[in-house]
Amino acid sequence: MRSGGRSGSRSGRIVTGTDRIQVARHRLEDAACELRQTGNPHRALGFLTAYAPEELFHAAGLNPVFVFHTPEDHGRARAHLPSFVCWVVASALDQALAGQLDGLTGFALGKSCDATQGLADLWPRCVPHIPLFHFGMPTRLDGAAARAYLLAELTSLRRRIQDVTGRPVSDDDLRGSIATYNQTRALVRELYTHADELSPTSFYALLRAAHRTPKAIYNQHLAQLLAQPFVPPTSLDNGVRIVLLGPALGDPALFDALDQAGARVAGDLFDLGERYFALDVSDVSDASDVSDVNEDGDPLASLADRLLALTPTPSKHDPTRRRSAHLLSLIQERKAAGVIFARQKYCEPHGFDRVRMGRALDQVEIPYLSLELEQASQAGQLSTRVEAFCEMIRENLCPSIRA
Ligand code: SF4
Numbered sequence: 001m002r003s004g005g006r007s008g009s010r011s012g013r014i015v016t017g018t019d020r021i022q023v024a025r026h027r028l029e030d031a032a033c034e035l036r037q038t039g040n041p042h043r044a045l046g047f048l049t050a051y052a053p054e055e056l057f058h059a060a061g062l063n064p065v066f067v068f069h070t071p072e073d074h075g076r077a078r079a080h081l082p083s084f085v086c087w088v089v090a091s092a093l094d095q096a097l098a099g100q101l102d103g104l105t106g107f108a109l110g111k112s113c114d115a116t117q118g119l120a121d122l123w124p125r126c127v128p129h130i131p132l133f134h135f136g137m138p139t140r141l142d143g144a145a146a147r148a149y150l151l152a153e154l155t156s157l158r159r160r161i162q163d164v165t166g167r168p169v170s171d172d173d174l175r176g177s178i179a180t181y182n183q184t185r186a187l188v189r190e191l192y193t194h195a196d197e198l199s200p201t202s203f204y205a206l207l208r209a210a211h212r213t214p215k216a217i218y219n220q221h222l223a224q225l226l227a228q229p230f231v232p233p234t235s236l237d238n239g240v241r242i243v244l245l246g247p248a249l250g251d252p253a254l255f256d257a258l259d260q261a262g263a264r265v266a267g268d269l270f271d272l273g274e275r276y277f278a279l280d281v282s283d284v285s286d287a288s289d290v291s292d293v294n295e296d297g298d299p300l301a302s303l304a305d306r307l308l309a310l311t312p313t314p315s316k317h318d319p320t321r322r323r324s325a326h327l328l329s330l331i332q333e334r335k336a337a338g339v340i341f342a343r344q345k346y347c348e349p350h351g352f353d354r355v356r357m358g359r360a361l362d363q364v365e366i367p368y369l370s371l372e373l374e375q376a377s378q379a380g381q382l383s384t385r386v387e388a389f390c391e392m393i394r395e396n397l398c399p400s401i402r403a
Contacts, residue, residue: 047109048088069088085346093123136150200259240264245353
């Protein structure tokens, strides 16, 4: 049975492509900022929203890491939050109240959905020992007013980071961090070009690591991994090509279910997925060449421009860049056969988005499956539904399936 790309090793043992990916996964998992670790050796800073000027924190010597929700519930958050708040937010508060985030240098939230706004109000009262960096992100992303507002917010955020860390953030520091992040983004974009050659579980692990591993380490390991060609495992032969949508990165159980169904990830519109890495900060490709960050030479303005230029999440609006148009072109470009919506239970922005996107998919007869992710793992149920969906596409049984 073929198991991936092969190359000989000095010991004579065959090193397969799958082995290579496993090694990279384990190295990245080892290097990931473990938020429960005491002492915070990586100077980790947590963040929770899909608009985060990570470079600004990185330039202050911090390592921004996304605080992913966990299946574990210590029962601490529900006393502070209504029952209809998504588990992404509730889990972050629960982890913080259980002391699992105590090592963080701070916690960053950009203005996005109502749930994260509520968390921004609660945080200073419930978790006063972890400084909150809350900044405004405009709801409407086009126009000069949005840019001026965001630039003012980032200027104020920079001052606050300097106050809390006691370290000045110079323009040159910021340009260096931008160059590092541009490299990460370029590598992750390359990873996406191989998404359909990797098992969904491996792809998810490599993608998730981008949000949890110090960038210099991540860049090194991912560059090594991408330097050799991939050969898809045989489990992906005849794999149905799926585009995924939802908040954050969905759930590991979803990728396991795709694996079991023999599906391939063709692309995604996750808040922290392809869109998050889509654009570089303008023209900063080399830290040694800091002269042409943008026309103004202002790295902060470049950061603002990038955040505004990303494909909007469902809680933002830009009449010139519609999510449905982006989704349809993604499907066409990647030759995807179906779409899976992986919405967190109680997530309103993605609930409304699902209706709009569903209409767009109906018009072009692309089949889709709507899943609701919950706190507790529903691996069995997810597997059954994903498998049935892929099988219906394979057998041409979806009423709206594209020819
Ligand atoms: S976008 Fe949805 S899942 Fe994410 S924090 Fe807001 S309500 Fe929760």
